[in-house]
Amino acid sequence: MSGSLVIAGLGPGAEALVTPQVTAALARATDIVGYIPYVARVAPRDGLTLHASDNRVELDRSRHALEMAAAGRHVVVVSSGDPGVFAMAAAVFEAVESGPPAWRDLQIEVLPGITAMLAAAARVGAPLGHDFCAINLSDNLKPWALIEKRLRLAAEADFAMAFYNPRSKARPDGFARVLEILNEACADTRPMIFARAVSTPEEAIRIVSLPEARPEMADMRTIVLLGNSTTRLITRDGAPIVYTPRSVPMDAAPE
Amino acid sequence: MSGSLVIAGLGPGAEALVTPQVTAALARATDIVGYIPYVARVAPRDGLTLHASDNRVELDRSRHALEMAAAGRHVVVVSSGDPGVFAMAAAVFEAVESGPPAWRDLQIEVLPGITAMLAAAARVGAPLGHDFCAINLSDNLKPWALIEKRLRLAAEADFAMAFYNPRSKARPDGFARVLEILNEACADTRPMIFARAVSTPEEAIRIVSLPEARPEMADMRTIVLLGNSTTRLITRDGAPIVYTPRSVPMDAAPE
Incomplete structure (x- = not known):
C-alpha cells in the first residue's frame, strides 16, 4: 500500500493563481488536510474526504496527514500562498523528524504557490x-x-x-x-x-x-x-x- | 486605440508552474517582448509577434514594449520566475517614470509567477x-x-x-x-x-x-x-x- 503526501500552495485566493500542478494534485487526492478556510477552497467530490481543522494546530494536522499517507491514502495538505513561506511545509517536516522512522520513507512532495x-x-x-x-x-x-x-x-x-x-x-x-x-x-x-x-x-x-x-x-x-x-x-x-x-x-x- | 501592457511571470520553467492568469494573458497578446530564452517558451501563433532581445538591454526592451502598448498593441513582457523579483517589472517602471507622461496612463498590469x-x-x-x-x-x-x-x-x-x-x-x-x-x-x-x-x-x-x-x-x-x-x-x-x-x-x- 503506497500512499503519498503532497504539500500544496493554493496561492493568495484567486483560482487563476493556482498552478496547474496543484490543480492536478488536488484532482488525484483521496484526502485534503488544512486550515478551515483553505480546505473550503477545494471543491468536494466523490472519493475525496475533506479534513478541515482550526488554526494553531499545525503539528497535530501534520501528524494526521502523515498517518493517512502511511496508511496508503493520497493526501494533500493545503496552504494559502506558498507552503514553504510561513505555512505548512515546515510544520510537516517537523512532524516527520520527530515521528516514526517509517515517515521518512514516505513519498512527500512540496508544490510551490504564489505567496502573498x-x-x-x-x-x-x-x-x-x-x-x-x-x-x-x-x-x-x-x-x-x-x-x-x-x-x-x-x-x-x-x-x-x-x-x-x-x-x-x-x-x-x-x-x-x-x-x-x-x-x-x-x-x-x-x-x-x-x-x-x-x-x-x-x-x-x-x-x-x-x-x-x-x-x-x-x-x-x-x-x-x-x-x-x-x-x-x-x-x-x-x-x-x-x-x-x-x-x-x-x-x-x-x- | 487602447493598448495594454502586461508584465508576466512564466515561473521557473515547467509548464505546470505557469498560472492560468498568465496563460490567459499570453493567449490575448498581440506582441511578446523579452529575453530570448523566455520568449522561446511562448508558442507562436497567427496574430502574435515575438520580439526576443538579448540580455542586459532591459530598459530598451521596456521602452519598446511601452511604445507598442501606446500605439494600441496588447503587449506581454515575459520574465522567468516572478517579474517583480530581480526581473522585468522594475525595469518597465523605470522606463515609465523617465518616459513620456502619456505612458503613465497606460493600462499596465503585473502578473506574479513562481519565483526560482x-x-x-x-x-x-x-x-x-x-x-x-x-x-x-x-x-x-x-x-x-x-x-x-x-x-x-x-x-x-x-x-x-x-x-x-x-x-x-x-x-x-x-x-x-x-x-x-x-x-x-x-x-x-x-x-x-x-x-x-x-x-x-x-x-x-x-x-x-x-x-x-x-x-x-x-x-x-x-x-x-x-x-x-x-x-x-x-x-x-x-x-x-x-x-x-x-x-x-x-x-x-x-x-
Missing part, C-alpha cells in the same frame, strides 16, 4: 524589485526581541521588506511597536503598502508613507510591504505605481 | 520556512561593497538566504568571496542548496554544508539557498530533506 508578498507587490508595481526580506511578525513561535533585532538589521541593510501576520486580535499591540522601530530606523517617507485579501473579491490596497502608517491599517488578512531607501512612487490618475529601482548608484558608500 | 527561490525550496523541503532574505549577487547595478554589507547583516539577523545570479562568465570571482564572507559570518555547517534549472529536464540539485560549498557549484542558471542557524537536515534513503523550523526557542536572547 509577490501577489501584493504585483498589484502596486514592483516594490520588491531589489534585495528584500520577509519577516513573520507573529511572536507565537519566536521571542519578540528577535523580531525587533531583525527589523533593525533589515533597515540597516536597506532591504525592502515584506511582513506576514502583522496583527491579530491576540496580538493587537506588536504592530504599533513595529511601526515605531521602522520609523526610527528608516527615518524617511518611503512607501508602505497594506494589501488585504489580495486577488479576492475583498481585496483592498492602501499605499501610505511610512510615517503615515497606523496599526489599524493591518489585520491578519493583510500583508504589509515596505520599500527601501530608493523606492519610487509614480503618481498618475488613479492608483500610484510603487517600484524599487534595480540600480544603486555605484558611489553609494556603505558605512 | 520558492521552486528550489520546494524541491528540498522548506529551507525558507522562517524569516529569510533574497539577494541578487550580481554587481552590474550595485556596488560590490553593498553586497558584502548585506551578507554580513543578513547573517547577523540569522535570516535564511536566497541568492539570485550567483555567478556568471563575466563575474567568475564574486561568488568565491561570497562564500568566504558567509563562512566567516555564519561559522557553522548549515546546509547550502545549489538548485540548477529547477523544474526543467536539466534540473540538478546538490545539498552541501556551507564549508563544503565551492564557487564552481553555481552558474547563472543556479539559485543558491542557505539555511539559518537552526535549519535541519533529515537524512533518509535518497535525497535528504532540508527545513527551517517555524520556532525559535523563547529563551534565545539576541545579543
Whole structure:
C-alpha cells in the first residue's frame, strides 16, 4: 500500500493563481488536510474526504496527514500562498523528524504557490524589485526581541521588506511597536503598502508613507510591504505605481 | 486605440508552474517582448509577434514594449520566475517614470509567477520556512561593497538566504568571496542548496554544508539557498530533506 503526501500552495485566493500542478494534485487526492478556510477552497467530490481543522494546530494536522499517507491514502495538505513561506511545509517536516522512522520513507512532495508578498507587490508595481526580506511578525513561535533585532538589521541593510501576520486580535499591540522601530530606523517617507485579501473579491490596497502608517491599517488578512531607501512612487490618475529601482548608484558608500 | 501592457511571470520553467492568469494573458497578446530564452517558451501563433532581445538591454526592451502598448498593441513582457523579483517589472517602471507622461496612463498590469527561490525550496523541503532574505549577487547595478554589507547583516539577523545570479562568465570571482564572507559570518555547517534549472529536464540539485560549498557549484542558471542557524537536515534513503523550523526557542536572547 503506497500512499503519498503532497504539500500544496493554493496561492493568495484567486483560482487563476493556482498552478496547474496543484490543480492536478488536488484532482488525484483521496484526502485534503488544512486550515478551515483553505480546505473550503477545494471543491468536494466523490472519493475525496475533506479534513478541515482550526488554526494553531499545525503539528497535530501534520501528524494526521502523515498517518493517512502511511496508511496508503493520497493526501494533500493545503496552504494559502506558498507552503514553504510561513505555512505548512515546515510544520510537516517537523512532524516527520520527530515521528516514526517509517515517515521518512514516505513519498512527500512540496508544490510551490504564489505567496502573498509577490501577489501584493504585483498589484502596486514592483516594490520588491531589489534585495528584500520577509519577516513573520507573529511572536507565537519566536521571542519578540528577535523580531525587533531583525527589523533593525533589515533597515540597516536597506532591504525592502515584506511582513506576514502583522496583527491579530491576540496580538493587537506588536504592530504599533513595529511601526515605531521602522520609523526610527528608516527615518524617511518611503512607501508602505497594506494589501488585504489580495486577488479576492475583498481585496483592498492602501499605499501610505511610512510615517503615515497606523496599526489599524493591518489585520491578519493583510500583508504589509515596505520599500527601501530608493523606492519610487509614480503618481498618475488613479492608483500610484510603487517600484524599487534595480540600480544603486555605484558611489553609494556603505558605512 | 487602447493598448495594454502586461508584465508576466512564466515561473521557473515547467509548464505546470505557469498560472492560468498568465496563460490567459499570453493567449490575448498581440506582441511578446523579452529575453530570448523566455520568449522561446511562448508558442507562436497567427496574430502574435515575438520580439526576443538579448540580455542586459532591459530598459530598451521596456521602452519598446511601452511604445507598442501606446500605439494600441496588447503587449506581454515575459520574465522567468516572478517579474517583480530581480526581473522585468522594475525595469518597465523605470522606463515609465523617465518616459513620456502619456505612458503613465497606460493600462499596465503585473502578473506574479513562481519565483526560482520558492521552486528550489520546494524541491528540498522548506529551507525558507522562517524569516529569510533574497539577494541578487550580481554587481552590474550595485556596488560590490553593498553586497558584502548585506551578507554580513543578513547573517547577523540569522535570516535564511536566497541568492539570485550567483555567478556568471563575466563575474567568475564574486561568488568565491561570497562564500568566504558567509563562512566567516555564519561559522557553522548549515546546509547550502545549489538548485540548477529547477523544474526543467536539466534540473540538478546538490545539498552541501556551507564549508563544503565551492564557487564552481553555481552558474547563472543556479539559485543558491542557505539555511539559518537552526535549519535541519533529515537524512533518509535518497535525497535528504532540508527545513527551517517555524520556532525559535523563547529563551534565545539576541545579543
